[in-house]
Amino acid sequence: MDTARTHQKVPIPVEDRRACLGPDGTVALVTRCLRLISGRWKLPILFRLYADEVLRSSQMLRDIPGVSQKMLTQHLRELEEDRLIVRSDFGEQPPRVEYRLTDRGQALMPVLLAARQFADDHKA
Template sequence: MSMADYKGKGIHVQDTPFGYTLSLIGGKWKLIILYVLAENPSIRFNNIKRQIGDITYKILSAQLKELEADGIVHRKEYSQVTPKVEYRLTEKGETLLPIMESMCEWGTNNQHN
């Protein structure tokens, strides 16, 4: 269904497929985290933090936990003396890549206008 299918029907935005998508990837950090994960097939927590910069450890951890709970990100923990955890997009998470590509294209076309 498209956005036009909901127009004038008195349905709240959060109750639409658009609202559902925003509930999973909305907010200040989630799309940035997903961008980093899209660029790195498997990446450790500190490397995500390093690539993002300004995000706190607490916020990054919370956002990754939410993305994992929603089935967007997979967390793999290795049993070893120095704990090692890697993150990657799940198949469901990878279905967001075309949306992110469209956003990049839009930015390229409109950034300097």
């Protein structure tokens, strides 16, 4: 008996396995979503930007305990690269840079809030 045949537990017809396991299947899409939010500081950044529409990095440094300037900058750049946030540089002296969620980032928030609710409903 082959115990590695977990794909048979997925409730889809056998001929439609690629819909779940193929390169553009369910597993690949969910993995892509999880990659967008993987990283220790990405979720705190996203939730802070969801709570306050516009934030400067100095405010995020104060609001997110334990994050270093280096890690905050790295995660902000990754979120910007994934088009979940937008960076607005006003070209002023002293420098003034603000961050906000994009429409794509806003669309992700109901998924994250549902995950939060699921975790709250299913405490260990």
